Amino acid sequence: MSRLAGLVCLVVSVGASTQVQTPVQEPVNKKEQQRQQNAAEQPAVVKEPVPAVVKTSEERVFDxxxxxxxxLAEKPYAQPKQNLPAELADMNYQQYRAIRFNPQQAQWKDKAKFEMQLFHPGFLYRTPVExxxxDENSGTKNMLFETDRFIYEKDAAPLKGLVPKDAGFAGFRVHYPLKTTDYKDEVAVFLGASYFRLIGPxxxxxxxxxxxxxxxxxxxxEEFPAFSKFWMIEPGAEDSKLVFYALLDSKSVTGAYRFELVPGLNTVMHVQSTVFAREDVKKLGVAPLTSMYLSGENATRKFDxxxxxxxxxxxxxxxxxxxEWIWxxxxxxxxxxxxxxxxEQPKGFGLLQRDQNFTSYQDTEANYHARPGxxxxxxxxxxxxxxxxxxxPTNSETNDNIVSYWVPEEPFKKGEMRKFDYTVKTVNGALNEDVTARVTRVFNSWAALPGQDxxxxxxxxxxxxxxxxxxFAHLGQSIRLTPHLSLSSGKFKDLEVVQLPDKKTWRAKFKLMPENDEAIDMRLFLTLGDEPISEVWNYVWSSNEVE
Incomplete structure (x- = not known):
């Protein structure tokens, strides 16, 4: 509402002009004069001043x-200084693995349900994190590097004592009793650039x-913004959530982040962010997720x-x-x-590991069936x-090759500020909110029949x-589900849907015929009568994918 909406006046149109008329005040009678005189003789009512808003330590930290x-956004970007000795900056993978945090030195140990353990600087993590x-009572304290917090084994033993006290850390991890009160499980890790991971039981x-x-x-x-500083709010003895803040910095952007970690059956992280553009940003990726996909049932690239x-x-x-739900x-x-x-304003999105059947992976080491979305x-x-x-494209499962994020339509220009608040939740398999029929398997093969001339x-x-x-288990074979398929290019034939022996799965199948090397964007869903009863399967295929 306009600030002028509360002002009342009488506007009358006269010919081509507009006049503002002020209401005429009526004469005051004697009784009214006496009432006003009595009111004037009463002592004035003194209004209490409105108390200033007292902010909590958390609010002051976010400010x-x-x-x-x-x-920072108003100044040129300054590359973070690295003050590690060469022996630490150049240590190899085996040396870094031989340095362990001593759990007996965990922050808040025996004082709260939460504990924080630290990552040693060096190897790939040369840029210091402060x-x-x-604490509400003692204020803010910098955490200095302490050698005794770490255990140096094997090849890492000669590195003990080389880290300056002001070197900072590579990152941290948070522990919390997820499955039993006798043990505190690792629930969150912040390590490298602005990356973080979450898990539940x-x-x-x-x-x-x-x-x-x-x-x-x-x-x-690609530009990789990094969290350069963290402010950890000391948790109370029985707190079931942990609040902390982070300062983000990079060549093009800066940002202030508030994190609220809530461990549970599916661990939740509430994120509030205020980001500033130091330079024009060509593509802003909000709430990015990074994952790995090497091979699957729908792939045509084969690995030994x-x-x-x-x-x-x-x-x-x-x-x-x-x-609409899209997969x-x-x-x-x-x-x-x-x-x-x-x-416009989506209800949610995410990368999921829906297939949590061990037989799909047969991996007793990586345990891909236990990876959350x-x-x-x-x-x-x-x-x-x-x-x-x-x-x-990747030939190794050690490479994260999948990225997803939200890109605002409006470009992010130098000097602008934006706020993005969101919730990140770990997911076992499919989402409970997804009540429609889900895509459970996708297969893709050459359309030739055996022995076909x-x-x-x-x-x-x-x-x-x-x-x-x-x-679906309650539907008989006489009930026909209708498949709806659309392609951005190319053609299809022999589209049909059949019920599988488990009764709860219906298979849609068709032959895809590309017309050229152009990628084909496909959309497929099922209806019962006129009602959609499945999510939308969405897939992009190109003929150059064929081995």
Missing amino acids: LVTEQAKS IKVV GQIFGISARGLAIDTAEASG DFRPEVHDSDGLSMHTSSG RSLNNPKGLRVTSLQD MWITPDNQWGKGRVELVEI NAPDKSERQMIVDFSAQA
């Missing part, structure tokens, strides 16, 4: 971090989140590996503003692929934009998509 981020502890680390992504998959190269599938995530899920199966393409799903829910207005998915080109594919829902 401080925000001011630091704003101030960590401060904020029975989950193991795989997918990562980030504070921000800049120019991902752009020809100019006994394991049927190797991946941390098997698909991108999106809940659109209109309520885009992941792939390990031959070349870099960037695709997107446009929307991560789901992003916007908590303030993000406006128009797109969820972008980047798939990078004049077999089609290898680019003609037999596509199989299985939709499963417990409610």
Whole structure:
């Protein structure tokens, strides 16, 4: 509402002009005069001054971090100084693995449910991270490096005592009693640039989140903003949530972040961020997720590996503003692929590991069946934009080759400030909120029949998509589900849907016929009568994917 909306006046149009008329005051009678005189003789009512708003230590810290981020954005970027001795900066992987944090030296040990352990600087982590502890009573204290917090074994033994006290740390991890009160499990890790990981009970680390992504998959190269400082609010003895703040810095952006970590069956992180543009940003990636996909049931690239599938995530899920659920199966393409799903104020998106069946992976070491997904829910207005998915070719499971994030439609210009608040949640398998039939399997093969004469080109594919829902078990074979398929290019034939023996799965299958090397964007869903009863399977295929 306009600030002028509370002002009342009488406007009368006269010919071509407009006049403002002030109401005429009526004469005051004698009784009214006496009432006003009596009121004037009464002592004046003194209004109490409105007390100033007293901010908590948490609020003061967030104000401080925000001011630091704003101030930094107004200055040229300064490369962080590295003050590590060469022996630490150049240590090898085996040496770094031989340095362990001493759990007996954990921050808040025996004082709270939460404990914080620290990562040693060096190896890949040469840029210092400053960590401060904020206590309501004693104020803010810098954490200095203490050699006795670490255990140096084997090849790392000669490195003991070489770290300066003001060197900072590589990062930290948070422990909390997830499964039993007798042991504190690792629930969150902040290590490297702005990366962080979360897990719940029975989950193991795989997918990562980030504070921000800049120019991902752009020809100019990606920029990796980093958290340079952390303020950890000291938890109370029975606190079940941990609050901390971080300062983000990079060549193009700065930012102030508030994190609220809530461990549980699915661990939750509430994120509030205020970001400033130091320079014009070509592509701003909000709430980025990073994962790995080497091979899966839908892949045509084959690896000499006994394991049927190797991946941390098997698909991108999106809940659109209109309520539609979209599932885009992941792939390990031959070349870099960037695709997107446009929307305005989406309800959520994430990279998930829906298939949690051990037999799909047959891996007793990496345990890919126990990797969680991560789901992003916007908590303030993000406006128009797109969820972008980047798939990078890789020949090794050690490389994270999948990235997803939100890209606002409006460019982020130098001098601007924006706020992005959201919730990150770990997910076992599929989302409980997803009540429609889900895509459970996707297969892709040459469309030729065994022994077929004049077999089609290898680019003609037999596509199989299985939709499963417990409610399907009540449908008889006489009930017909209707598949709806659309392609951005190319053609299809022999589209049909059949019920599988488990009764709760219906298989949609069709032959895909590309017309050229252009990528084909496919959308497929099922209806019963006129009602959609499945999520939308979305997949991008190109004939150059064929081996």
